[in-house]
Amino acid sequence: MARMPVRPYHHGDLRSALLVSAERTLLEKGVAALSLRELARDVGVSHAAPGRHFKDKQALLDALALAGFERLAKELHTADAHGLPLEARLTQLAQAYVHFAVTNAELLEVMYTRKHDADIDERLRAAVDGTTTHFVQIVADAQERGEMIPGEPWTIAFVLGAALHGTASFAAQGTLTPEAAVAGIPALVHHLLNGLKPRENEQ
């Protein structure tokens, strides 16, 4: 009476099972606690099995980073309300980014580690470029409507990007509480748009 084996010899989709388990570990215990051997144990395969799907540990981290960038891109896209006035629109985008940063702090660290394989680098660059282009496009459109100053859209977008990235990093790091980070966004965006120098009759 042969029963279905609880765990067949072939896992079926070990690769994605490892990624899912890895992201869970990342969320619960952090990057430092991520080991291929433990991952293999969690998933119920031998410690050498992951080697079939990821040439080394960095390859797994690269895959996690890529998935992270793709998810971030999607969340930003979803958060982008085209109809809203510029300031409200940017505020919403910024909040989405910071929200991602605080709920995926450890993943963000993996994403921002500049040790990526040449192979994945291309796909990664594509994902990053996607969101970059998104921001640049928003700026270009705003410029066309006269809602932003003229000049290289990329240069303008960089100001927004840097400020957002900085805020997200502070939040992910714990320099700011998640609540404080999100709560500070509207003022941040307002100041970015209106400047820190007084607006009227200055010498």
Next chain:
Amino acid sequence: MARMPVRPYHHGDLRSALLVSAERTLLEKGVAALSLRELARDVGVSHAAPGRHFKDKQALLDALALAGFERLAKELHTADAHGLPLEARLTQLAQAYVHFAVTNAELLEVMYTRKHDADIDERLRAAVDGTTTHFVQIVADAQERGEMIPGEPWTIAFVLGAALHGTASFAAQGTLTPEAAVAGIPALVHHLLNGLKPRENEQ
């Protein structure tokens, strides 16, 4: 004929020798390549010797982070030319920060890792608070001279801090070349001060 032993039993100042060697490794090979055992080998002591001076690897990283923050604070202080007009002054400070980031990219990563011991946390917080206060003070002074908009100095300083931190992170990560990062600073500061919205006769 007893010679002076090349390496006496007591190292003399093993603690700082380890830190010096660690920072060298950080610069040349990155955090990932930093191992206590290799450090011990480099310095010429047994692999267990570091344990006398650092309770674990994290303690050594904490010490590196602390030293990093203190050095950054000093460099920012040196770069701060009080006499300069506001925009030039901020530009110079920003360039100093980004310069530190690109020449100490791996150290920056250690500094920004939010896994610090409670003991060192106090001293670390002091170092970070020092530079934070520095920036807040610059803002408060500028406000008094009417060169910055009114409002919580901390909130205003946060805009500058986030943008700078973001730029520094991009630079340290390699998203930007060091040259591009430094070259972009003047425009960044200008836009932060003047805002991204057109200045005159809007709606």
Next chain:
DNA sequence: ACCTGAACACCGTTCAAGT
């Protein structure tokens, strides 16, 4: 094609013992 088991060369950390 995919996985296992053993093997290798590394880790960090601890602890009795040496100086």
Next chain:
DNA sequence: ACCTGAACACCGTTCAAGT
């Protein structure tokens, strides 16, 4: 007070062999 040497429990990676 400071360091060593051995020991322990982990790693990542490789590779013949199994299914």
